[in-house]
Amino acid sequence: xxxxxxxxxxxxxxxxxxxxxxxxxxxxxxxxxxxxxxxxxxxxxxxxxxxxxxxxxxxxxxxxxxxxxxxxxxxxxxxxxxxxxxxxxxxxxxxxxxxxxxxxxxxxxxxxxxxxxxxxxxxxxxxxxxxxxxxxxxxxxxxxxxxxxxxxxxxxxxxxxxxxxxxxxxxxxxxxxxxxxxxxxx
Numbered sequence: 001x002x003x004x005x006x007x008x009x010x011x012x013x014x015x016x017x018x019x020x021x022x023x024x025x026x027x028x029x030x031x032x033x034x035x036x037x038x039x040x041x042x043x044x045x046x047x048x049x050x051x052x053x054x055x056x057x058x059x060x061x062x063x064x065x066x067x068x069x070x071x072x073x074x075x076x077x078x079x080x081x082x083x084x085x086x087x088x089x090x091x092x093x094x095x096x097x098x099x100x101x102x103x104x105x106x107x108x109x110x111x112x113x114x115x116x117x118x119x120x121x122x123x124x125x126x127x128x129x130x131x132x133x134x135x136x137x138x139x140x141x142x143x144x145x146x147x148x149x150x151x152x153x154x155x156x157x158x159x160x161x162x163x164x165x166x167x168x169x170x171x172x173x174x175x176x177x178x179x180x181x182x183x184x185x186x
Contacts, residue, residue: 006054009049015049022041053080057075059092064088069127097121098121099116107157152167155167
């Protein structure tokens with residue numbers, strides 16, 4: 001997920017502008033001191049702008065301190081310690097969609113069918129999704145495809161043709177393991 005850096009860029013620009021103005025005022029007295037003021041302003045601007053983070057309304061930031069989980073942050077403004085804290089994941093907590101296909105699946109009466117499906121899912125525990133599963137988006141997709149194949153394998157072709165509501169309701173009852181941090185529905 002893309003990070004919102006506009007506020008950090010504004011802070012960087014303001015600090016750099018103040019440092020440049022101070023360096024300009026001191027330039028008449030000593031060029032050496034004005035260079036020190038300007039370089040100090042650049043370092044301070046980098047430090048402060050990398051400290052201030054903003055998470056959008058629909059995202060959570062997973063913050064690690066020296067490689068260990070520290071907190072979930074967001075939405076809104078929060079502060080990290082540069083070089084000590086790290087944000088490896090920005091988790092989208094909105095309802096997400098994934099389309100997939102259960103190709104050449106046999107029904108209960110051994111009729112091969114191809115089924116397309118759309119999965120609506122949402123991360124309910126961003127910490128578990130980020131830290132307990134290597135690639136949670138792929139895991140949700142593969143688990144959904146497997147569940148769809150399993151339901152098709154237990155369904156007669158005539159039941160499939162009568163209505164998708166039965167299959168959809170069966171799939172809604174199937175949840176991924178709690179450790180994945182995601183919940184889904186067909």
